[in-house]
Amino acid sequence: xxxxSSTLAIGAALLVVVSLALAGPVGGAGYELTVAESIxxxxxxxxxxxxxxxVEGVAAIEPGDPIVTTxxxxxxxxxxxxxxxxxxxxxxxxxxxxxxxxxxxxxADDALDTTTLEPGTYLLSLRDNERRSVHPVVIQxxxxxxxxxxxxxxxxxxELTATVEPIVVDGEPVLSDSPDEVTVALWxxxxxxxxxxxxxGAGEYEATLDAATLGAGTYELYGGVMxxxxxGEYPTAIAVTDxxxxxxxxxxxxxxxxxxxxxxxxxxxxxxSEPTKPETNQTEEDTQLDDRSDDNESTDSGDELDNxxxxxxxxxxxxxxxxxxxNTANESENGSTPDGENSTATPDRPDNESTVLKPNKxxxxxxxxxxxxxxxxxxxxxxxxxxxxxGLGAVQRRQTH
Numbered sequence: 001x002x003x004x005s006s007t008l009a010i011g012a013a014l015l016v017v018v019s020l021a022l023a024g025p026v027g028g029a030g031y032e033l034t035v036a037e038s039i040x041x042x043x044x045x046x047x048x049x050x051x052x053x054x055v056e057g058v059a060a061i062e063p064g065d066p067i068v069t070t071x072x073x074x075x076x077x078x079x080x081x082x083x084x085x086x087x088x089x090x091x092x093x094x095x096x097x098x099x100x101x102x103x104x105x106x107x108a109d110d111a112l113d114t115t116t117l118e119p120g121t122y123l124l125s126l127r128d129n130e131r132r133s134v135h136p137v138v139i140q141x142x143x144x145x146x147x148x149x150x151x152x153x154x155x156x157x158x159e160l161t162a163t164v165e166p167i168v169v170d171g172e173p174v175l176s177d178s179p180d181e182v183t184v185a186l187w188x189x190x191x192x193x194x195x196x197x198x199x200x201g202a203g204e205y206e207a208t209l210d211a212a213t214l215g216a217g218t219y220e221l222y223g224g225v226m227x228x229x230x231x232g233e234y235p236t237a238i239a240v241t242d243x244x245x246x247x248x249x250x251x252x253x254x255x256x257x258x259x260x261x262x263x264x265x266x267x268x269x270x271x272x273s274e275p276t277k278p279e280t281n282q283t284e285e286d287t288q289l290d291d292r293s294d295d296n297e298s299t300d301s302g303d304e305l306d307n308x309x310x311x312x313x314x315x316x317x318x319x320x321x322x323x324x325x326x327n328t329a330n331e332s333e334n335g336s337t338p339d340g341e342n343s344t345a346t347p348d349r350p351d352n353e354s355t356v357l358k359p360n361k362x363x364x365x366x367x368x369x370x371x372x373x374x375x376x377x378x379x380x381x382x383x384x385x386x387x388x389x390x391g392l393g394a395v396q397r398r399q400t401h
Contacts, residue, residue: 031132032072035059035124038135039222039242042187051131059124059137060240062167063174064115066106067137071126074098079105080125081112081137084236089117114139119174119238120227138237141175142166144182146223146243154211154251160184162197162205162223164239175238179225181205186219186246197223216250 038057045052061067071077073096081090090105090112106112119141126133145163152158162182166173182197182205193214197205221243226235 030072030074031077031126032070033124033126033133033135034070035135035137036068036070037061037065039240041222042189042192046134048131048134053131053134055134055136057135058237058240059135060140061114061137062140063117063119063169066104067112067114067124069103069105069124069135070100071096071103072100073126073128073132075128077126077128077132079103080127081105082123082125083117084120084122089122115169121236138240140167140239142179142225142239144223144225144239144241146184146221146241148221148244148246150244151247151249152211153249154216156211157208158211158214158246158248160195160197160207160209160221164203164205164225178203179239183224183226184243185222186214187222188214188217188219211248214248216248219246219248221246 035057036059038059040057041055044055046055047053059067067081069079071079071094075098076094076096078091078093080088083089090110092105092110094101094103106114117139119139122137122139124135124137125131143165147161147163149158162184164179164182166175166178168174178199180199184195184197184207185192186195195207195209197207200206223241223243224237225239227238228235
């Protein structure tokens with residue numbers, strides 16, 4: 001693949017504040033790993049080699065851009081970056097006396113060059129003598145921009161649109177083919193529905209769905225372009241984004257006052273010459289409900305959630321002779337998404353487990369989640385962490401943080 005340098009900046013515009021009060025700290029006691037340019041996601045956990053790790057975001061990195069991290073650790077630590085096959089793309093150790101340390105990967109001072117990384121999903125891992133914290137990273141192949149109404153009534157249709165542009169490096173697109181579709185998840189803080197936006201030409205993707213199928217509430221939007229992992233059918237992300245906030249209003253329960261029903265209850269000074277006229281001008285309200293909020297782009301990171309992980313035991317060895325982390329527990333199965341047929345997509349209701357995403361807020365894992373990678377025909381495991389945002393068919397699990 002030709003060298004690439006980023007020309008499209010997602011930058012700090014992806015820092016959206018999503019309530020994460022239900023999530024535990026991102027790391028073991030005394031450890032924490034955060035990455036700049038991350039999209040905040042609903043709280044989720046992933047299983048890796050029998051250990052459970054909370055995840056609160058996905059870093060969206062363009063080829064050529066560095067990976068800027070902040071590490072909190074009580075002593076020296078190492079960072080690993082694993083690809084979808086569970087192989088280490090990068091590993092480095094630092095001496096540390098405790099506290100917070102800012103570490104930037106992918107500069108002239110280290111061996112990592114993000115221009116050489118294929119678009120896809122990666123896992124950044126913090127460890128000392130054991131794994132302490134993880135953070136998913138997507139190397140972007142496209143830039144996605146999502147549009148939706150800022151507010152809409154439950155009797156109306158929701159028009160969702162996405163614009164997809166390839167990231168260009170040294171005058172050449174990172175990915176030459178346009179994606180067939182864009183998947184969008186709408187998340188209301190507890191449940192989510194998936195919608196497939198169909199390609200309508202010239203980098204545009206569209207879908208329409210009935211607001212009544214979602215119900216009243218405020219929804220965060222997350223979008224992604226997926227592809228099948230080369231080792232199996234499991235989809236992985238080659239681009240992710242978050243979008244504007246969408247509010248579906250409550251259906252009006254009261255009846256409007258009938259014209260002239262105010263009735264006269266006394267004689268007197270009622271001016272019969274000016275009868276009450278019915279209100280007919282509703283255009284201002286309708287216009288407000290139809291407004292788009294393009295500038296309400298999330299500033300930080302798109303499923304909602306599903307566990308997926310991946311490993312390859314044979315691949316990496318730590319400097320201390322211990323095996324590098326691999327073998328992440330995968331999960332993905334019920335990948336049903338609503339039809340994006342032509343103009344109308346109808347997602348399943350939020351109580352349908354096949355399309356609704358429910359994060360592992362409190363969880364009750366039965367300890368058997370590690371074995372599901374075999375069901376995917378990929379025993380070595382595949383990092384399909386886009387499920388954290390979109391939950392694209394990944395099996396939901398309940399786990400204790």
